[in-house]
Amino acid sequence: MNILVYFLFLIWFFTLGAAAILYFLFFIDTLYGHDLPTSRRAIREIIKIVRSFKPDAKNFYDLGCGRGTLALAVKSEFPELNVFALDKSGLRLLFARLKNFVLGRGVIFQNKNIFDADLRSADILYTYLWYDWMPPLEEKLRKELKTGAIVITNTSHFSKWQPIATYITYPKKPDFEKLFVYRVE
């Protein structure tokens, strides 16, 4: 009986310890950079965009995937799609990979700077990035993406490309999580 009590205590102690460490890491992580996850409403809209603009897509990229919220939701909706999710923050990817493992989703997470990624095979690409990254990204995508690829940007957008569609996610705050859809010509 005593051994069982000790055993249960050890399990409780280590579970609590692991949860405390994860919570602490999560707190530290939120202090660094723009880490806002895509909201549920915007995710629903993005899923509709994928369905209507590129239902035959094979490769989906989330550039700057954070803790994987959008990438995991897309994979759950389109299990046949190869979902690649890149972020330069190892800590955010740790959370994303944990969720991926627990949910058994099969998203391919990569710890990589998006400017070092080879994006030639992308059919659909999604970004929710800080404004400063958009001009250099626009230049990279213009050189790399194949004709017909679809790019969805959230809030921040490209200055030189003309969107083929825009979606207002929150009518009361029209600029917040506004989605821009571009097609590479």
Ligand SMILES: C[S@@+](CC[C@H](N)C(=O)[O-])C[C@H]1O[C@@H](n2cnc3c(N)ncnc32)[C@H](O)[C@@H]1O
């Ligand atoms: C707003 S979060 C995106 C959240 C995610 N797309 C989602 O929908 O849940 C932006 C992320 O981009 C990442 N990021 C910013 N610049 C990057 C770069 N050059 N290479 C890789 N990741 C980058 C940040 O680390 C951050 O996690």
